[in-house]
Amino acid sequence: MTLHxxxxxxxxxxxxxxxxxxxxxxxxxxxxxxxxxxxxxxxxTSSALxxxxxxxxxxxTLHRKLGMWLQMGGHxxxxxxxxxxxxxxxxxxxxxxxxxxxxPGGPVRLDRHPIPAPCHWHLDVQYAALAPAGAVAEISEExxxxxxxxxxxxxxxxxxxxxxxxxxxLARLP
Numbered sequence: 562m563t564l565h566x567x568x569x570x571x572x573x574x575x576x577x578x579x580x581x582x583x584x585x586x587x588x589x590x591x592x593x594x595x596x597x598x599x600x601x602x603x604x605x606t607s608s609a610l611x612x613x614x615x616x617x618x619x620x621x622t623l624h625r626k627l628g629m630w631l632q633m634g635g636h637x638x639x640x641x642x643x644x645x646x647x648x649x650x651x652x653x654x655x656x657x658x659x660x661x662x663x664x665p666g667g668p669v670r671l672d673r674h675p676i677p678a679p680c681h682w683h684l685d686v687q688y689a690a691l692a693p694a695g696a697v698a699e700i701s702e703e704x705x706x707x708x709x710x711x712x713x714x715x716x717x718x719x720x721x722x723x724x725x726x727x728x729x730x731l732a733r734l735p
Contacts (some may be wrong), residue, residue, distance in 0.1 A: 600680070644668075
């Protein structure tokens with residue numbers, strides 16, 4: 562199964578955000594290259610919000626290019642077997658935390674946002690990753706900063722897409 566095929570399957574099984582989910586599926590149907598950055602019409606990305614439920618906090622990265630506090634994530638790569646694997650890879654690379662596990666049940670949210678040319682859209686498939694006990698984060702080259710925020714602090718530092726992702730992740734926690 563290709564990464565493209567996996568994305569279609571994941572999106573068909575995703576039970577929320579029906580209209581946006583269909584936009585993603587239509588994009589993939591129209592663009593066989595729609596998983597990767599060179600697709601000028603836009604491409605899927607995969608991200609994960611790193612959550613530490615035992616301490617009531619999330620890890621955000623101050624994105625180097627955007628200057629915004631965001632969840633970990635980015636472009637799918639040819640070696641990613643699944644969209645889920647891409648999210649986990651990105652989360653581990655950007656957080657420096659080994660042993661992250663994705664919250665069961667597939668994506669937590671979808672978020673489509675415009676990006677500068679030559680591409681036009683990121684169609685982000687968003688997961689939540691659970692930090693292991695005692696996790697220590699380590700900043701990557703892609704970040705200006707990396708910081709843990711209490712749940713209630715997120716709305717004061719991040720945009721509404723991150724706040725919605727946090728709300729959806731918290732609703733899924735056992």
